[in-house]
Amino acid sequence: MTTAVIHGEGLGKRYRRGLQVDDGLRHALEDFVRSPLASLRRKKDETFWALKDVSLEVREGEVLGLIGRNGAGKTTLLKILSRITRPTEGWAEIHGRVGSLLEVGTGFHPELTGRENTFLSGAILGMSKAEIERKFDEIVGFAELEKFIDTPVKHYSSGMYVRLAFAVAAHLEPEILLVDEVLAVGDINFQKKCLGKMGDVARAGRTVVLVSHQLNQIRRLCHRVLWIDDGSVRRGGPTHEVVSAYESAMTSGDRNGGQPRRGAVSKARFVRWEIADSSKENPQVLTTLEPVTIKIVIEINQAIRHGHHGIALRNLDQQLIWAWAADDVDLPVGTRELCYTFPMLPLRPGPYSWHVSLYDEGDLVDYWDCFPEMIVATEVHQHRSDEWNGILNVPSRFAIRETK
Secondary structure: OOOEEEEEEEEEEEEEOOOOHHHHHHHHHHHHHHOHHHHHHHHHHOEEEEEEEEEEEEEOOOEEEEEOOOOOOHHHHHHHHOOOOOOOEEEEEEOOOEEEEOOOOOOOOOOOEHHHHHHHHHHHOOOOHHHHHHHHHHHHHHHOOOOOOOOEHHHOOHHHHHHHHHHHHHHOOOOEEEEEOHHHOOOHHHHHHHHHHHHHHHHOOOEEEEEOOOHHHHHHHOOEEEEEEOOEEEEEEEHHHHHHHHHHHHHOOOOOOOOOOOOOOOOEEEEEEEEOOOOOOOOOEEOOOOOEEEEEEEEEOOOEEEEEEEEEEEOOOOOEEEEEEEEEEEEOOEEEEEEEEEOOOOEOOEEEEEEEEEEEOOEEEEEEEOOOOEEEOOOOOOOOOHHHOOOEOOOOOOOOOOOO
16 A cells, blocks of 8 residues: 555644734724724634644545635645645645645746746755756746746746746656646646646656646546535545535535425325445445446335326536436336436536436326436546537547558
8 A cells, every 4th residue: 555645634724814914003002992892802803714624645646636616725725735834723744855836936036037947946846956957958848938948937927937837846756746726827738738747747656736626637637536615624535426526516506415395295206216236335426337227216105007207317507418208107005116227328427417207197296306416427538628528428449540
């Protein structure tokens, strides 16, 4: 088993909000004299926790993704791990040389040239001049800054900044690479290069912790994901499961697992659903592109002789993916399983919802938006660019053959 290179326990960071430093000591004393209780209350309200009781462990060669809303605490966690800021509570151990790219141009001196900043960054990482020189041409070529490498970086555009910053951070061989949303800057081709380089870094056995709002990038690169919400870890685990749960929560207005209300029980009622032969811990998570059976459990209180049953599958955007119906359904009193077997469900990873209905002689008996949603957590077989990702996730083989 690989060893842990990052280990944090009970990490918390408290910040002071709305402190008016321009007022000075005299104004603070005047406020206290006029209203001591109100002054103390304001001081108490000035602090907030950006991070609270976060524990994590990242093993050597692992790629960990951090996802969550803006302001959830992801960047604060990376700043603690990179030693930019100290935690208010808890502790973190990091074993290895750390390269961090938390903001555009992090660690660059604006008055120095791109060449000088490259050597400075390498020296900070503990590399010798010879080691940096060996990598220098590769760094400049990757950043596509040959014509501007001897220009002070204060004259760089944001795109030039991030290209050089990423190239330096990725090529100077840190054992641990911390990256925060830098791929949002730059064109599609450069983003593709960065994704490929981070994949190379991971395959070389180095460790990556990545913050990104580009969820398909997280799916492609990360072995595991932590969902940070309001400063705490809301969920952690396999990438596709956590990312799909996050997508579902964001789209549904974050119901926190609440199920919509349904009408009173009548002749029959759908009660639960699951994927046959799935794990007991995650019976609604699809992890394979092999044959699969969906089981819908229904309780029959009064026999139904000439029923009509329908089922539909919709994606996150409520786009209809598949539907089917059966007439003259005979359901005696008791509990029954309605089973659907598919040769495969080649769906793009993400959350999906089943919808089932039952009618008796034209009258609606029950309609159910199956809960919880189905999470598709299969391997991705899609185009590398998000804009070319379709509904289906179909494995394929590519070959070039000589014509006869």
